[in-house]
Amino acid sequence: MQKSQGYRKKNQEADKVYREICWQDLATRDDLIQAVATAxxxxxxxxLGLAAGAGAGLLAGLIGIGGGIVVVPVVYYGLISSGLTADQSAHMAVATSLAAIMPAAIMSSLAHWRAGNTDLAFxxxxxxxxxGGVVIAQLMAPHLRGSVLTGLxxxxxxxxxxxxxxxxxxxxxxxxxxxxxxxxxAGVGIGLVSGFAGVGGGILTNIVMSLCGMPMHKSIGRAAAAGVVVSLPAVIVAVILGPIGGRASSISxxxxxxxxxxxxxxxWGGAQLAQRATSNQLSRIFAGALAITGLVMLRSSFGS
Incomplete structure (x- = not known):
């Protein structure tokens, strides 16, 4: 009887030691996983940035939109994961998106200009x-919540x-x-929405031009040109005013x-694809982009 109790006690002690070792191993594994994830x-x-940039650039060339609907969420969650607050991340995501539009807009505009779909008159x-609308929006953005505008x-x-x-x-x-x-x-309205939301310059320009009877290819060319007009003043304002007062809407x-x-x-590749597509094909692709943009921004407006 005493031997049996002794064996039981030893087994219990062995189980206790085994569990402690397992928990230590588990803690070590968790630390290792955390270290690898951090690295x-x-x-x-x-x-993720390269993938988002490629997707946004393809949209910019194909249907003339700046791609902010792709870039803003990626930048936002990237900044959140780096430790910034939601408010800081939101402002920086919009400013960074507007700055990132510039190279895509320039390349897309050049390609559409060579194809005769945009001109200097625009x-x-x-x-x-x-x-002017972009500058006003950039100056007002830190002091206003754009959820209502985004929802509309x-x-x-x-x-x-x-x-x-x-x-x-x-x-x-x-x-x-x-x-x-x-x-x-109309230009001020396009600029205001673009400055507040980080998207919309190409979308609104394309909508206005198409609804006013301009062929789809030419509407896309002018929408691409609008991206240049939107991004340049946005970058200048963000660079000049970004560091003042700890303002968070500077560019990452x-x-x-x-x-x-x-x-x-x-x-550039997207613009080449646009030249090969028919007006109806481009119109339906643009419709899909509009629907996705609307759903994402509607969700964003309810969450802000």
């Missing part, structure tokens, strides 16, 4: 209004996507895009260097 984080962010007529823009994208999904069933609202004061007012140049080269290279 791999920069490399994963680089790969910059002269629409450029001042768009640039999302609903607008969703409703207009139906029109582009079935282009043959709808007629243009007018024969040509607005000019004069209406042109400048580290992430920009991952995204921008891939975005610029892919934009």
């Amino acid at each position: 791999m984080h920069p490399f994963l962010m680089i790969l 910059f002269r007529e629409w450029g001042p209004g768009i640039a 823009f999302a609903l607008f994208c969703l409703s207009v996507s139906v029109r582009f999904a079935v282009p043959d069933r709808f007629k243009p609202l007018c024969r040509e895009p607005p000019d004069g004061r209406l042109c400048h007012l 140049w580290t992430i920009w260097m991952c995204i921008a080269p891939a975005q610029g290279a892919a934009a």
Whole structure:
């Protein structure tokens, strides 16, 4: 009886020692996994940035949109994972997205200009209004919550996507895009939305041009040009005012260097694909991009 109790006690002690060893091994494995994840984080962010840049650039060249709907979420969650607050990450994601649009917009605009789908008259007529709207939005963004504007823009994208999904069933609202004061007012509206949300310059320009009877290929060319007008003043304002007062809406140049080269290279390829596609094909691709943009931004507006 005493031997049996002795064996039982030894077995219990052995089990206790075994469990302690297992827990130590488990803790060691957890520490190792955490260390590997921490070490791999920069490399994963680089790969994610390259992929996001390539996808955004393809959209920029193919349908003229800046690709912010792809870039902003990637930058936002990347900054969150690096330890920044949600508010800081949101402002920096928008500013970085607007800066990353520049190389893609330039490459896409050059390709569409060579194909005859955009011209310098667009910059002269629409450029001042768009640039002014972007500057106003960049100055106001740190002091305002853009959830209402984002939600309205999302609903607008969703409703207009139906029109582009079935282009043959709808007629243009007018024969040509607005000019004069209406042109400048429309440009300011495009710039405001772009500056607040980090997306929308190419989308809104394409919508306005298409609804006013401009062929889809030319609408895309002008939308690509709008990306240049949107990104340049946004970068200047972010660089000049970013560091003042600890403002968070400055550009993350580290992430920009991952995204921008891939975005610029892919934009040229996207523009070449656009030349081979028919107007209806481009219209339906644009409708899909509008619907996705609307859904993502609607979710974002409810979450902010």
